[in-house]
Amino acid sequence: MSEAVIEAKGLVKKYGQLEAVRGIDLEVKQGEIFGFLGPNGAGKSTTISMLCTLLKPTAGSASVAGIDVMHDPARVRQRIGLVFQDPSLDDQLTGRENLEFHAFIYSVPAEHRRERIDKMLELLQLTDRAGSQVRTYSGGMKRRLEIARGMLHEPQILFLDEPTLGLDPQTRRNIWTHLNDLRARTGVTIFMTTHYMDEAEYCDRIAIIDKGQIVAQGTPDQLKAMVGGDVVTMTSSKPEDALEEIQKVLGVVPTRDDGTLRMEVQDGRKFVPRLVRELTVPVDTISLRRPSLDDVFLKLTGRAIREEEASDRERMRAMASRWMGRRR
Amino acid sequence: MSVETAAAPKVAPRAPAPIDTRAASLRAVYIIWYRDILRYWRDRWRLVASLAQPLLFLVVFGSGLSSSLGSGGVFGSRGGLSYIQFVFPGIIGMSILFTSILGAMSIVWDREFGFLKEVLVAPIDRWAVAIGKALGGTTQAMIQGLILLVLAPFVGVKLSLLTILEVVPLAFVLAFGLSAFGVMLASMMKSLQGFQVVMNFLMMPMFFLSGALFPLTNLPGWMTFVTRIDPASYGIDPLRRVILSNSGLPSAAIDRLGLTINGQVLPIPLEAGIMLAFGFILLGVAVVMFQRRD
Numbered sequence: 080m081s082e083a084v085i086e087a088k089g090l091v092k093k094y095g096q097l098e099a100v101r102g103i104d105l106e107v108k109q110g111e112i113f114g115f116l117g118p119n120g121a122g123k124s125t126t127i128s129m130l131c132t133l134l135k136p137t138a139g140s141a142s143v144a145g146i147d148v149m150h151d152p153a154r155v156r157q158r159i160g161l162v163f164q165d166p167s168l169d170d171q172l173t174g175r176e177n178l179e180f181h182a183f184i185y186s187v188p189a190e191h192r193r194e195r196i197d198k199m200l201e202l203l204q205l206t207d208r209a210g211s212q213v214r215t216y217s218g219g220m221k222r223r224l225e226i227a228r229g230m231l232h233e234p235q236i237l238f239l240d241e242p243t244l245g246l247d248p249q250t251r252r253n254i255w256t257h258l259n260d261l262r263a264r265t266g267v268t269i270f271m272t273t274h275y276m277d278e279a280e281y282c283d284r285i286a287i288i289d290k291g292q293i294v295a296q297g298t299p300d301q302l303k304a305m306v307g308g309d310v311v312t313m314t315s316s317k318p319e320d321a322l323e324e325i326q327k328v329l330g331v332v333p334t335r336d337d338g339t340l341r342m343e344v345q346d347g348r349k350f351v352p353r354l355v356r357e358l359t360v361p362v363d364t365i366s367l368r369r370p371s372l373d374d375v376f377l378k379l380t381g382r383a384i385r386e387e388e389a390s391d392r393e394r395m396r397a398m399a400s401r402w403m404g405r406r407r
Numbered sequence: 408m409s410v411e412t413a414a415a416p417k418v419a420p421r422a423p424a425p426i427d428t429r430a431a432s433l434r435a436v437y438i439i440w441y442r443d444i445l446r447y448w449r450d451r452w453r454l455v456a457s458l459a460q461p462l463l464f465l466v467v468f469g470s471g472l473s474s475s476l477g478s479g480g481v482f483g484s485r486g487g488l489s490y491i492q493f494v495f496p497g498i499i500g501m502s503i504l505f506t507s508i509l510g511a512m513s514i515v516w517d518r519e520f521g522f523l524k525e526v527l528v529a530p531i532d533r534w535a536v537a538i539g540k541a542l543g544g545t546t547q548a549m550i551q552g553l554i555l556l557v558l559a560p561f562v563g564v565k566l567s568l569l570t571i572l573e574v575v576p577l578a579f580v581l582a583f584g585l586s587a588f589g590v591m592l593a594s595m596m597k598s599l600q601g602f603q604v605v606m607n608f609l610m611m612p613m614f615f616l617s618g619a620l621f622p623l624t625n626l627p628g629w630m631t632f633v634t635r636i637d638p639a640s641y642g643i644d645p646l647r648r649v650i651l652s653n654s655g656l657p658s659a660a661i662d663r664l665g666l667t668i669n670g671q672v673l674p675i676p677l678e679a680g681i682m683l684a685f686g687f688i689l690l691g692v693a694v695v696m697f698q699r700r701d
């Protein structure tokens with residue numbers, strides 16, 4: 080069964096002069112984990128907000144769970160769960176109270192409230208701390224609570240905007256385990272954005288977005304296949320000479336980033352010995368690896384996603400708002 | 408990082424039964440109100456602080472001003488009413504004024520810290536948010552005001568059960584009108600930035616001109632005018648009249664200090680009606696503001 084639960088055609092969003100999203104086409108199938116991957120400012124949040132009926136598209140159309148987002152936003156909202164990029168919990172309330180609040184405003188029937196809340200707390204391993212105020216939770220626990228909350232009214236699709244932002248790698252992995260688990264148990268379709276390239280590998284399919292446009296779409300393997308063969312990187316104390324020589328002697332055009340040269344080749348294992356043998360300039364290090372999604376992004380846009388830079392800034396922002404949150 | 412990918416899902420979630428939006432919105436009013444009350448009780452320090460402040464006012468104004476106002480003016484032994492007795496209902500009114508406006512304006516905090524988003528995206532009507540918040544502010548302010556009644560014996564004001572029964576609806580009316588005002592202000596503010604301005608240029612004048620601290624009689628013309636357009640005046644005056652009426656004070660003395668328009672003492676039901684109308688109109692404005700999609 081490959082029924083589309085999210086369909087977007089030519090979605091556009093303009094903020095005054097700025098065209099944040101420039102004509103996006105998407106199709107997400109029932110039960111998929113779909114990743115929306117792109118650097119900061121690419122238009123991920125804007126797209127997700129239009130799909131969730133929080134923003135009106137400037138042009139184009141979209142349907143979610145078979146319902147037109149422009150035509151019947153209220154019914155769309157009933158069928159989707161949302162985890163926002165920025166925190167949205169009441170940290171004076173306990174975890175359980177946050178879920179109870181949600182159960183009420185989403186009309187979870189009274190006779191199911193308690194049972195569903197318990198189930199979600201259990202699934203996201205929050206049962207022990209359910210009675211503590213959210214301000215005492217760690218960043219990962221808060222995220223898990225938001226996911227539990229998003230799932231409480233049994234949505235058909237769960238939207239998550241950068242759910243792992245600012246979390247340490249172990250916590251990020253833990254969130255992923257939970258998302259996979261949720262999908263397996265409930266069959267929910269998951270649409271999530273991230274700017275962490277490594278995370279996109281866990282998605283069934285991904286779309287890479289840059290400057291408001293989708294530059295590639297497919298399974299992680301399909302996308303990686305776009306980068307022909309292997310990726311070889313070498314460092315040299317004379318990168319310019321090395322670059323020239325490689326082009327001339329080996330017929331490969333490397334890209335250069337300071338002292339590092341990077342090239343895509345058909346068969347890396349055969350290429351590396353030739354490289355060592357034929358170059359006359361000094362070679363400091365050589366490495367060979369399978370292409371990653373970073374390489375795909377680089378190939379498609381000519382730029383690398385500066386992940387650390389971005390995540391540091393985001394982490395500080397998250398910290399600042401957490402601290403502010405205490406002062407309520 | 409490595410996470411094993413789960414097997415393909417077996418169960419597809421069923422489509423939820425369509426929600427009756429009106430019933431859902433009423434439930435939302437309840438839970439939004441309930442959350443505010445929960446937070447109010449949980450924040451014990453705020454509770455203590457908000458009771459300590461009126462107490463301080465009573466001591467300072469009551470003792471300090473009472474002695475300096477002496478027996479010369481309307482207060483004192485000749486008039487049969489001391490300043491501290493006069494100001495006591497005013498302090499209750501003050502407490503209700505600040506608690507209700509600030510309580511309702513907590514929407515601005517909810518917006519700042521993200522929680523409002525959770526409420527606004529829910530499949531409910533926006534009026535539920537405005538009404539839930541207004542009722543939350545109203546309840547907090549009423550609790551606050553009624554707790555202060557226990558101080559009555561210390562300032563020489565006798566209370567009867569009847570007085571208390573009359574105070575409850577009047578406290579509600581004042582608290583509701585001002586909570587609606589708070590919700591409306593919050594619906595127009597996008598961030599915490601305007602908060603200081605609201606505090607200094609709206610709440611403070613509203614308090615000072617409401618008749619809480621001094622009688623609204625024999626004032627200069629312009630001041631007579633602004634005190635009469637201060638909605639809080641119409642909530643504090645009936646509170647004072649009811650609280651003092653049963654305390655063995657001459658009713659002439661009380662009436663002399665009451666709110667008049669063109670020299671006419673306003674009947675309490677009219678004052679309450681004005682306050683209620685003010686509340687409903689502002690709440691209506693707030694609902695419209697919330698319904699504009701942002």
Ligand SMILES: Nc1ncnc2c1ncn2[C@@H]1O[C@H](COP(=O)(O)OP(=O)(O)O)[C@@H](O)[C@H]1O
Pocket residue numbers: 094097099117118119120121122123124125126
């Ligand atoms: N409310 C807004 N008003 C004006 N510009 C905005 C607004 N929200 C986002 N933008 C701009 O639109 C672009 C896309 O933003 P966003 O969708 O948040 O990107 P992402 O989530 O991928 O980081 C950015 O250039 C951002 O500055």
Ligand SMILES: [Mg+2]
Pocket residue numbers: 123124125164240241
């Ligand atoms: Mg974003």
